[in-house]
Amino acid sequence: MADSMAQAAPQDGETRRDFLNLVTASFAAVGVGALAWPFISSMNPARDVLALASTEIDLKPIATGSAVTVMWRGKPVFVRNRTAQEIQAARQAPMSELKDPQADQARVKKDNWLVLVGVCTHLGCVPLGQKPTDPRGDYGGWFCPCHGSHYDTSGRIRKGPAPANLAVPDYTFTSDTQIRVG
Amino acid sequence: MMPALRILKAVAVAAGLLAGAGLAAPDARAAGEAIHLPDTRFSFEGIFGHFDRASAQRGFQVYKEVCSNCHSMRLLSYRNLRDLGLSDAEVRAIAASYQVQDGPNDEGQMFERPARPSDRFRSPFANEKAARAANNGALPPDLSVIVKAREGGADYIHALLMGYEDPPAGMTLMPGMNYNKYFAGHQIAMAAPLSSEGQVEYADGTKATVDQMVTDVATFLAWAAEPELEQRKALGVKMVIFFTVLGGLAYAVKRKIWADVH
Amino acid sequence: MASGLHKSEVQNPVLRWIDARLPVVTMMQKEYGTFPTPRNFNYFWNFGALAMVNLLIMIATGIFLSMHYTAHVNYAFDSVERIMRDVNYGWLLRYVHANGASMFFIVVYIHIWRGLYYGSYKAPRELLWMLGVVIFLLMMATAFMGYVLPWGQMSFWGATVITNLFSALPLIGPDIVVWLWGGFSVDNPTLNRFFSLHYLLPFVIFGVVFLHVAALHITGSNNPLGIDPKGPQDTLPFHPYYTAKDSVGLVAYFAFFAILVFFFPNMLGHPDNYIPANPLVTPPHIVPEWYFLPFYAILRAVPDKLGGVVLMFASIAILFVLPWLDTSPVRSMRFRPLARPFLFTWLVAFFVLLYCGGKPAEEPYVTVSRVATAYYFLYFLVILPLLGRLERPLPLPESIAKPVLRGGGPLPAGAMAKPMEKA
Numbered sequence: 001m002a003d004s005m006a007q008a009a010p011q012d013g014e015t016r017r018d019f020l021n022l023v024t025a026s027f028a029a030v031g032v033g034a035l036a037w038p039f040i041s042s043m044n045p046a047r048d049v050l051a052l053a054s055t056e057i058d059l060k061p062i063a064t065g066s067a068v069t070v071m072w073r074g075k076p077v078f079v080r081n082r083t084a085q086e087i088q089a090a091r092q093a094p095m096s097e098l099k100d101p102q103a104d105q106a107r108v109k110k111d112n113w114l115v116l117v118g119v120c121t122h123l124g125c126v127p128l129g130q131k132p133t134d135p136r137g138d139y140g141g142w143f144c145p146c147h148g149s150h151y152d153t154s155g156r157i158r159k160g161p162a163p164a165n166l167a168v169p170d171y172t173f174t175s176d177t178q179i180r181v182g
Numbered sequence: 183m184m185p186a187l188r189i190l191k192a193v194a195v196a197a198g199l200l201a202g203a204g205l206a207a208p209d210a211r212a213a214g215e216a217i218h219l220p221d222t223r224f225s226f227e228g229i230f231g232h233f234d235r236a237s238a239q240r241g242f243q244v245y246k247e248v249c250s251n252c253h254s255m256r257l258l259s260y261r262n263l264r265d266l267g268l269s270d271a272e273v274r275a276i277a278a279s280y281q282v283q284d285g286p287n288d289e290g291q292m293f294e295r296p297a298r299p300s301d302r303f304r305s306p307f308a309n310e311k312a313a314r315a316a317n318n319g320a321l322p323p324d325l326s327v328i329v330k331a332r333e334g335g336a337d338y339i340h341a342l343l344m345g346y347e348d349p350p351a352g353m354t355l356m357p358g359m360n361y362n363k364y365f366a367g368h369q370i371a372m373a374a375p376l377s378s379e380g381q382v383e384y385a386d387g388t389k390a391t392v393d394q395m396v397t398d399v400a401t402f403l404a405w406a407a408e409p410e411l412e413q414r415k416a417l418g419v420k421m422v423i424f425f426t427v428l429g430g431l432a433y434a435v436k437r438k439i440w441a442d443v444h
Numbered sequence: 445m446a447s448g449l450h451k452s453e454v455q456n457p458v459l460r461w462i463d464a465r466l467p468v469v470t471m472m473q474k475e476y477g478t479f480p481t482p483r484n485f486n487y488f489w490n491f492g493a494l495a496m497v498n499l500l501i502m503i504a505t506g507i508f509l510s511m512h513y514t515a516h517v518n519y520a521f522d523s524v525e526r527i528m529r530d531v532n533y534g535w536l537l538r539y540v541h542a543n544g545a546s547m548f549f550i551v552v553y554i555h556i557w558r559g560l561y562y563g564s565y566k567a568p569r570e571l572l573w574m575l576g577v578v579i580f581l582l583m584m585a586t587a588f589m590g591y592v593l594p595w596g597q598m599s600f601w602g603a604t605v606i607t608n609l610f611s612a613l614p615l616i617g618p619d620i621v622v623w624l625w626g627g628f629s630v631d632n633p634t635l636n637r638f639f640s641l642h643y644l645l646p647f648v649i650f651g652v653v654f655l656h657v658a659a660l661h662i663t664g665s666n667n668p669l670g671i672d673p674k675g676p677q678d679t680l681p682f683h684p685y686y687t688a689k690d691s692v693g694l695v696a697y698f699a700f701f702a703i704l705v706f707f708f709p710n711m712l713g714h715p716d717n718y719i720p721a722n723p724l725v726t727p728p729h730i731v732p733e734w735y736f737l738p739f740y741a742i743l744r745a746v747p748d749k750l751g752g753v754v755l756m757f758a759s760i761a762i763l764f765v766l767p768w769l770d771t772s773p774v775r776s777m778r779f780r781p782l783a784r785p786f787l788f789t790w791l792v793a794f795f796v797l798l799y800c801g802g803k804p805a806e807e808p809y810v811t812v813s814r815v816a817t818a819y820y821f822l823y824f825l826v827i828l829p830l831l832g833r834l835e836r837p838l839p840l841p842e843s844i845a846k847p848v849l850r851g852g853g854p855l856p857a858g859a860m861a862k863p864m865e866k867a
Contacts, residue, residue, distance in 0.1 A: 020438060024431040028691075031428060038533035039508050046512075046530040051261050051300035061288075229707060257525050323719075327525065330710060331718035366728070407718075410528065410535040417536075418706020425699035432695050436688040443483065443680065 054182035056174065059113065067130045069118060072181045076118035076126055077169060078142075079179075082153060087111055089140060090154035097158070100165045104154040107168050115179065116155045117169050120144040122162035127151060142166070217364055222340045222397065226404055229419060232412050233405045235267040236386060241402025242266065244382050244395050248375055249325065252317060254305035257326035258406055261299035265409060266402075273299050280304045318358045320371035329400075329407035336404040338364065343396040346374035475661055480679035481686055482667035484844050488562075489665070489686075490693030491555040497694060498548045499653065503646050505541040509534075513593065515639035517632045520595035521720045539709040540701075545587050546712045547701050549735035552580060560787060563775030564666040570767035572659040577763045579652050584736070584760075586645040589638040591733055596717030601730045603630045603638070609743075612750040629723060670775025671840055678844035729804060737801030738794055742820070744805050745813040755817070762824050769824050771832025779838040783831045790823040 055072040057079055062068055067080040082090075090104040108114055120127050122144065128134040129142035129151075137143030137150035139158045144151075149160030156165040171181040225234040242263065245255070260277035264270065278296040282304050285292035297304060306322075307313035314321050323331075332338045341364040349361035349368075359369040376395045384390050405411075452463035452470060463469040512531050514523040527534035556576070559565055565573035592603045607624050611617040626633030664673070673679050680686070704711070712734055716727045732740050742759050746752035762769075777784045793816040800813040 020431070020434055024428070024435050027424075027428050027431055031424060038536050039504065041532040042508050042534060042537055043511065044532055046526070046532060046534070047261075048259070048300070048526065048530040051259065257522065257529070262529075327718045331715050333715050414535065414539075414706055414709070418702060421702040421706060422699060425695055425702060429692070429695040429699060432688070432691045436692050439684050439688045443685070 054180055056178060056180050058178055060177045064112065066132070069130050070181070072117075072169065077181055078114070078116040078118040078130060078155075078166075080114045080116075080130075082112045082114055086140065086153040090152060090156075093152060093154075093156070093158075099157050100163070102154075102156060102165055104156075107154050107156075107165070109171075109173060113179075114153075114155060115168060115171050115181070117167040118142075119167070120146065120149055120162055121157065121164040121166065122147055122149055122160070127166070217366070219334045219337045219341045219364060222337050222400070224336055224397075224401060224404065226336075226401070226411055229415060231415055233266075234401055236388075237398045237401045238266050238405045239268065239402075240382075240384055240386065240388060240395075241398035241400070241405075243384065244376070244399040245325070245402055247382050249399065250303075250306060252306055252313070252322040252372075253325045254307070254313075254322075255303045255326045255406060256305055256324055258303045259299065260297060260301060260303065262406075262409065264299075266405065270299075277301060318371065322372070325403055325406065327407045329404045331407075336400045339400040339403055340396055342370075343374075343376055343399070344393065346377070475682075476687075477681065477683045479661070479682040480664070480673070480676070481682045482665055482673050482844055483678060483680045483685075484667050484669060485665070485686065485689070486668050487689075487693055488554070488558040488668075490690055490697075491551050491558060492660075493690045494551045494693060494697050495548065495555055496653065497697075498544060498551055499646065499649060502541065502544050502548060503650070505537045505544065506643070506646065509537050509541055510639075510643060513639075515593070515636050517595060517635055517721070520593060520635060524594045536705070539705045542713060543701070543704045543709060545590065545733070546735065547697075547704070548583065549587070551697070552583065553735075556580070557791070559666075560790075561777050562666055562668055563670050563770070563772075563777070565767045566770065566775050567767065568663045569659075569666065572656060572663060573767060574764055575652055575656040575659060577760065579649055579656060580763075581760060582645055582649045582652065586642060586649065587733065587735065589642040589645070591717075592635065592638045593642060594717060595635065595721045597719045597721055597725075597727050598714045598717040598730065600630060600721035600723065601726055602732055603634060605730065606732075607634075609753050609756075612753040614750070631723075666775060667844060668776060668778065669841060669844055670779070671844060674843045731802050734798070734802070737799075738797035739801075741797040741801035741809075741813045742817045744801070745810065745817040755821075759817075759820060762821070766824060766828075770828045772828075772835060772837065773832075774837040774840065779840055780831070780835060781838060782835040783828070786823060786827050786831070790820065793817075793819045793823075 053073055055070060055077070057068075057070050057077070059079070059081070062079060062081045064081050065083045065086075067078055069076045069078060071077070080086075087104070093104075095101045095103075118126050118130070123146065125144050125146035127142035127144040127149070129136040135143045135145075137159075139150050139152035141153045141155060141158075142151040143149070144160065144162065147161050149162035150158050151162075151166055152158050154165075155168075157163070169181050171179045174180050225232060225237070245253075260273055260280075263273050263276065268276070277299050280297040280301075281294040282297045282301050283292055284295050287293055307316060310321060329335045329339060334341070342362060345363035345365065347361055347363055349355055353361070353368075355361060355369055359371060360373050361368055362370045376392055376399070379392060380390050381392075382390050382395055388394060408414075449464040450467040450470065452460050452467065454460040454463045454469050459469050509527065512523060512527045512534060514520060524538065527538050529535075531537075559573060559576070588602070588606060592599045607621055607630065610624065611621045613620060622628065624634070625631065626637060667673075714731065714733075716730075719727075731737070739756050739759055743752045743756040746755050772780060772783065774780055777787055796812060796816040797820065800809040800816065803809040
């Protein structure tokens with residue numbers, strides 16, 4: 001709008017008018033920009049959603065060798081109480097074989113408790129392996145049926161299209177038998 | 183102009199004036215008996231209004247110890263109390279002092295657990311029927327947005343809580359009712375909830391006069407109804423300044439452009 | 445250039461490529477750039493543009509609100525309060541939307557008044573005017589259904605009372621009402637369909653607005669003198685003159701809007717709508733939103749149920765035939781010394797009705813409403829048709845340019861009416 005205003009009537013004081021138009025147009029542009037922000041921001045998670053962003057999980061009922069799935073931020077969280085063999089298998093895997101190299105020790109807070117976001121890093125399916133009857137893939141961890149990704153007993157990607165290990169969420173042990181995720 | 187038309191014109195003007203008078207006259211005796219509310223000065227009034235945090239915190243204490251025995255505030259969560267200046271630990275402690283229902287657990291049973299900050303305020307009654315049964319058939323209204331839901335807002339809350347009196351001579355109250363100067367119809371089921379000095383013991387040492395408690399709880403309820411008020415007014419001031427400047431600029435541009443036309 | 449392409453005069457190659465195939469740039473330039481516009485608009489002519497902006501604001505805020513709103517009787521009230529408390533800037537979106545409805549009616553009422561005063565409804569703009577009345581009706585329907593969505597006490601009882609208007613229709617009335625409700629009272633099916641229609645109608649309005657503007661660009665705008673432009677000396681290109689002038693009005697409008705939203709967001713609402721809907725308890729004093737009050741007063745002025753409904757709808761329907769009721773060849777009230785006071789009296793009657801509509805249905809409001817209602821119709825049905833014959837209008841200026849060139853600045857109506865001398 002501002003540029004053609006200047007053409008409208010060229011006469012003395014044109015520079016002053018150009019400047020005035022520029023200031024006005026910038027001001028209006030800032031206003032429109034500021035106006036857009038509340039709309040964009042309103043689509044971000046609301047305060048009540050953020051307030052529910054942490055979940056507490058009781059570990060007592062989870063026997064060695066079994067796992068539970070808990071809902072956290074609308075996604076499954078896998079909590080597995082690993083057996084000694086599983087821990088050993090995870091720690092013996094040579095780093096050179098890993099697609100996304102990461103030591104098992106860096107992925108757990110207590111050796112037997114493995115906590116993972118149960119979402120395949122390929123395209124977001126939930127891998128199988130939580131139930132005793134589930135297929136657990138070639139490496140004894142999890143197997144994603146959508147596109148055939150195999151995860152090991154540390155939740156690391158070993159085979160298949162997924163680019164990264166299953167994510168470890170932020171969590172803390174609030175007591176020996178309870179963790180808080182998020 | 184023809185005389186006949188001049189008369190017509192006069193009639194039209196007269197009709198207009200009459201109609202205007204009709205507009206003004208009935209205003210004097212407004213519908214029914216209008217109750218005039220005394221104006222209480224609150225910190226959150228005016229363009230730069232803000233909530234007096236200390237007062238609102240005391241008001242929460244009054245709500246917690248007195249009002250919450252009958253009145254729910256189901257739209258508020260314990261986490262909201264952080265906005266009143268309570269620390270995260272204080273909010274967790276307040277929440278944990280309430281048991282709320284959760285479940286079902288793995289056995290399919292509902293169970294009680296201490297509330298978390300993300301939980302809504304626990305309601306004193308399970309449902310409306312239970313609330314009525316416990317209150318002689320009267321329903322204590324939810325207080326979440328009560329300040330927005332009453333003509334007069336916080337002034338009304340203040341006036342109502344201060345408005346308990348002996349009924350005027352000749353007036354018989356229905357059983358279980360109380361006389362209140364500011365309640366529509368003057369008969370209110372709620373007995374004066376804040377009636378004696380020191381009914382609540384304030385942690386900050388403020389003297390708990392009835393007026394102090396009432397003002398505090400009205401402040402708390404005003405905050406509960408409009409938690410966005412401070413942000414809203416602060417943004418409003420900025421917007422008005424912005425539009426004033428932009429208006430001046432736009433007018434200057436318009437004057438320049440039109441200069442060669444006039 | 446291949447045949448069949450539009451001969452674009454746009455310089456920018458990309459725009460030119462598009463313009464040759466779909467001449468939107470040429471069209472915008474023609475309709476909003478060089479579009480010849482009478483040079484003597486006053487600020488009343490801002491309000492069409494303001495209404496357009498207001499419609500866009502309502503659609504934008506509405507779309508974002510609907511991302512958080514739940515159209516169910518058990519959740520509607522709480523979802524609105526969640527918008528107010530938890531959604532980022534949700535309070536702003538909702539208050540802009542709620543007060544935007546009031547702003548829309550303020551703007552459109554002034555826009556309609558402009559049309560009434562300057563005779564914008566007269567030939568050749570009859571269809572333009574009628575499309576405007578259609579927009580007004582659609583706005584009323586949209587606003588009414590929008591007010592139901594928060595599912596407060598006023599939402600519920602407003603919906604009940606207004607839908608019950610249709611029960612006044614003989615024979616089919618009760619069935620129509622059940623059909624509107626989708627049940628035996630205002631309930632969840634009603635809320636759902638109102639939400640659906642409330643989302644749909646603004647886009648219908650947008651379509652009719654497009655026709656309204658298209659019709660305007662055929663006949664050209666009316667102007668405060670009500671005389672047709674006689675040549676280029678009487679007009680100015682729309683841009684930059686009226687884009688600049690509309691911008692001034694737009695900023696003033698935003699400032700007023702902002703004061704309402706940020707400092708008095710609930711002033712035009714009703715406290716009872718913050719009480720969740722309760723089908724068992726009617727609030728002691730129910731009123732529609734302020735912008736419906738004049739018509740509500742007309743409804744209540746008639747002691748007969750069907751009569752009241754008919755008269756209320758007639759009060760708007762009469763606007764459709766206004767171009768033919770007003771028989772005077774002169775458009776602008778500036779040159780109609782008799783009609784002008786009658787029109788101002790009509791305006792007073794309108795405000796009286798607005799006031800009485802908000803008061804309880806008791807004396808003296810009933811009688812006052814009746815007098816005002818009678819005048820409302822008398823003005824359109826008797827006074828205007830008669831005045832076209834009886835009134836001798838003041839002499840019209842020769843052209844739009846003359847009075848402006850003569851002195852500069854606005855002249856009093858009387859001065860302009862004097863026979864014009866050459867400047």
